[in-house]
Amino acid sequence: MSVVKLDGLVALLEGFPALTGVDLTVNAGEIVFVKGPNGAGKTTLLHLCAGLIQPKDGTGSILGHDLSSERTEIRKRVGLLSHSSGLYRDLTVLENITFWTQIAGVEQSEIDSRIVWALERMELGSKLQNQKVRSLSVGQKRRTSLAVFIVRRPDLWLMDEPHAGLDQEGRQIVDDLIEESVGAGATVIVASHDFERVANLSTRIVTLSGGAVLDADREGNR
Amino acid sequence: MKRLFADIRLITSKDLKIELRSRVLINQVAPFALIILVLFGIALDADQKSLRNFASGLFWISVLLCALMAISRSMTIERDDEALVGLNLSGVDPLAIFLGKTCAIAIQLLILEIFLGVGIILLYRSEVEDFWLLVSTGLFACIAVSALGTIFGFLASGLGVRETLLPILLLPLLLPVLIGATRAFDDALGVAAINGWNWFAFVAGLTVILTTVGAGANYLLADN
Amino acid sequence: MTHLGYLLAGWGLSSFIVLLYAFRLIKRGAQLSKRVPSEHARWISSPKQNSG
């Protein structure tokens, strides 16, 4: 079953055609590496797949939901790790994760265990947990965003430069997480400039250029 | 329904917690309110009697100006690191976001109103004749202001000119609230021989209407 | 005629403003028409059809 199915998709960003006609199919369990120069439309593609943008033209479906009319459904099931942290600066790490877990509608009985799991997984120790996000380093902030990202357990992982700002150890955690998630039935799309690293991780490499797919059939090194 | 209330509480308490930490209200908006009161006093070059007569109007104008700041701040919280995107992806009912943020703004405004109320009593020597009229009008009017303010905050959010656009969109629409609340206060402070409770009823009606309109507009505004 | 000044001001100003606005609309329309292919101007093919 294809998790992502895009057909001639055009998307605008403030009147600029960021995507000029994307055809792309991603099947369940794939780890797709989206590469391309700056401004190729990688970020917009991820936002589109997350159901955040109303397509201008073309058709598409994500996780079986129509991209034009059922975007609310899509949003509930995808996770988006974007450039900005998506965190509240004046709340602590723990408060942020707790808020985002609760607001995502995770079962009450499961909330605590999930939070503990996410914090452990991202190696956010108890000292860090009580620090305000404002006072964190770039890497620590990224780890917190990742913890918020995984705690929801999305079916489709959309990750924009997941390794950016992380140290060697942090990058390894991200790689492991991606591996595990696919084992657990998720599908992953990673946009990145870190060719070596992500190519080794992915099952397929998609090259984006000028807002369209240049090549979607290259195999990854996984 | 239970989920809705839980989500509203979550969002409201989150906003209030952020406010407690960042202290924008206490450190910036409250002094601003105080400055307005003082400036009015100086600019009107008024004797104590006319200040007392104008007190309710000046009070509500100050509330409206502070509300603009509170609304702006409330939107900035969600915009700074794109937390709003996360809220949209969380699958939470847009109504919960709207009501949650409205509640948070309303609570902050209420605190400001208390502060300003003490201000006009001390600075303008206003005398309270009907305490409960004062309280009920203050409560309802600030809900109306917050509800409409939240909607227009969302409407204009993401626009570079939000700070300048918000006042011209919001203030004319709030004129009925301003008039109603001012007249009710006039009676409560004993500067006009009118039936303030009638004006309170008007304000309460407006609050219901405007909050409903806001909730409706919120659904239209939420992407689908 | 009493109040002639007021009368002229009221009628004159109003007509002037409307004419100015109308003139600017026509100018803007002509400018845009030059840049946009005429198939978008539905009123040309079917002039009887009002408002688009």
Place this chain on the structure above:
Amino acid sequence: MTSSITTASKGSKILGLTSLVGFVVLVLLAFFVTDPDIRFHPETGEEFGQFDAVRLLYLHVPLIAVTYLAFVVCAIASAGYLVKRTFWWDSMAHAAGEVGTLTCALVLITGSIWGRPVWNTWWEWGDVRVMSTLILFLLFLGYLALRGAFVSPQRAARPAAIVALIAVLDIPLINRSVEWWENRTLHQKSTLSELKIEDLTLFTLMLGILVALLVMSWLILHRFRVAWLEHAEFEQGIKTAIEERRQIDNED
């Protein structure tokens, strides 16, 4: 005006010409044929009334009528947009909103000019209609400002429609509140009923409303077409931009 393309069509030209002719007839009637408003006090026999200032009402009253009509059209078109989500409704709302704001400004100007000799003031606080009209004007200034703040007209459509609807819904509330605010109004129950409404006066007034309607239709029609073209130009710009981006694509 040979083959050059404009927003004019045969229909709009006829409409425009009719408006012009109607306006000339209206001016003749308002200024030369109708009588000034002069009345005599039943006891003292003193002259009173609006005298020739009444001739401003043949302009002021029709302007009020079309202003309210334009805002109603704007609200209906906005609702239409929210239901249908098509550009036609959005353009109509935009056109009606802009023309309505223009006529609303004229209502305020002519009202003020009329008020000076008749009420002895340019501006009357506490008069319900004066205040409500001013607030209405400010509301729609905000509406137009909101539209102008968006880069892409498509993204402006929904917020603008919501603002227009809220604004129009707010009008009765504003009206109520101002009316109760100061329980007084200079406008008598109706300014007109106070006049000797003769057949000719009434006819001139009706003609005025008709002419104003024609002018308003002409303006909205052309504003709509401009909006339509702006939209087409925007779409065309996107098309070219997409093609350009694809070109770069192929060069890679």
